[in-house]
Amino acid sequence: MDVFMSNFPIPRKTREFQNHHFDSTIWNDFRFRYNDIIIATYAKSGTTWMQQIIAQLLFNGDDDLCVSEISPWLDLRVPPKEVKLAYIEAQTHRRFVKTHLPVDALVFSKKAKYIYIGRDGRDVLWSMYNHHVTANDTWYDALNNTPGRVGPAIGKPPTSIIQYYHAWLNDNGYPWWPFWENVRSWWTIRNLPNVCFVHYTNLKNNMPGEIRRIAEFLTIPIDEEKWKAILLHCSFDYMKENATKSAPLGGAFWEGGAQSFIHKGTNGRWRNILQKGELLKYEQYAAKELDPECAHWLATGKML
Template identity: 70%
Template sequence: MTEAKFPVKTREFCNHHFDSTVWNDFVFRDDDIVISTYAKSGTTWMQQIVSQLLFSGEEGLEVAEMSPWMDLRVPPKEVKLPAVEAQTHRRFLKTHLPVDALVFSEKAKYIYIGRDGRDVVWSLYNHHLNANGAWYDALNNTPGRVGPEIGPPCASISQYFDDWLEKDGYPFWSLWDNARTWWAIRHLPNVHMVHFANLKSDMSGEIRRIAEFIGTPIDESKWENVLKHCSFDYMKANATKSVPLGGAFWDGGAQTFIHKGQNGRWRDVLSAEQNMQYEQRAQSELGSDCAHWFATGELR
């Protein structure tokens, strides 16, 4: 039997959001869970799901506080690392980094969520459009930023999509870079791939598979509570518990952050040419099988 080859960190990734050096000093526990996505691909939803599995459908969990975004450079690692080390529950952490910018643990469990890039952009635009002055101040003016500031989005979501595609994730970061590295390790025993569309169509089945992967038995007497608390309506109504800083960085608060949770909103906006450009780029950047999975959630 071929021994699994685990990835090794080869670079740092730092910008207005990221400080990947936090992972260099992070001390793993063998039961840690790391939730990874490209931005706006279902991260908060997965954090809620994992919290519900670990705490058997408990209500009122402070998920954003319990599950920090490790590589977000605000607050700095000098503040973040001691706080995470002090946690006594089974830790479930968030990252938006490509694999080769992480320190990878052979014993931790990694859950990766994929989503069609066009759906990502629609959600990302809402996130960016409704960001307030505190968000810009934290990202641009906190010491340690690498590279240019992030500014307000353009007025047209169609233009926003074109810029994101043409400039490889502008003004955030590359989807392709992120996707390729996680797809490459999908067969590792401690990596579990989940697709946003499959969570939408079969949330119950997907949550049971996640529970099996992280080794958390389901208390069937609490199962209906788990499903209720992972529903979009519940999360929208209780958004301050799961959104960073209770939504203080967005106009309209936490309910703006948890926006619609819908796919396909781009279909009536993007032209045939724009869709063709996206699909051709996905094929060239990811390869046929990976591009198909990101678009549909179907493995082939």
């Protein structure tokens, strides 16, 4: 049975979410098409990787794709939503956009298919820190000085990643946005027929198997003659070497350019840095904020 014709309840938007990055009101004017693809993550959880995977599946291993252009971040407040909506409306291919919002701050549609990517919060934070510490003045100017910002500006990060870690944990995702509520909100709808959960660890451990699972969920047939090209173009080494095709504006927002945006792609860099008490603190937050099955999945990629 086609999931889009099945009778299942859908989440409702209950609030707007706006800050230095977000303008969730754009979803109110987004016109869904049948088979739109929405890639959802907290951030730094494999978003760009998933965009690359879906682009390669849709365009049969094409080597000349700029995913940051064809798959925009819909709820990012720059460029203005009128510009972004017109750009997306003009697309003629099967559309795939990304969001970093919790479920209750976007418009959910039965017409679309949703892929949520999860990653251990400590790995997320390590990647976020690199993203932030390499940001240049152009990045700060776009986020802080473009008209329409709601709330405080985003400032520069501390020189210590440990200090950054504690601020992020203690102050509900500061200076970005809440982490636990994002994971929690998507977890509550994980069993909807148009939602697929993917974990960063599983992508790393079995990329071919996960890509085939994603293709099946999205009902995208795989041309086996293009399979090797698809895998090559989704590999970290390829994406690092061709980072300008993945990074927003070719990496113009970061010192070091696109190579800084596509950084390491590894997990566990925190293991030899965080002390026992600092590790325990994260685990206590996870136990408090998530149910046991969700916490286990987020840490391991395995469903209980």
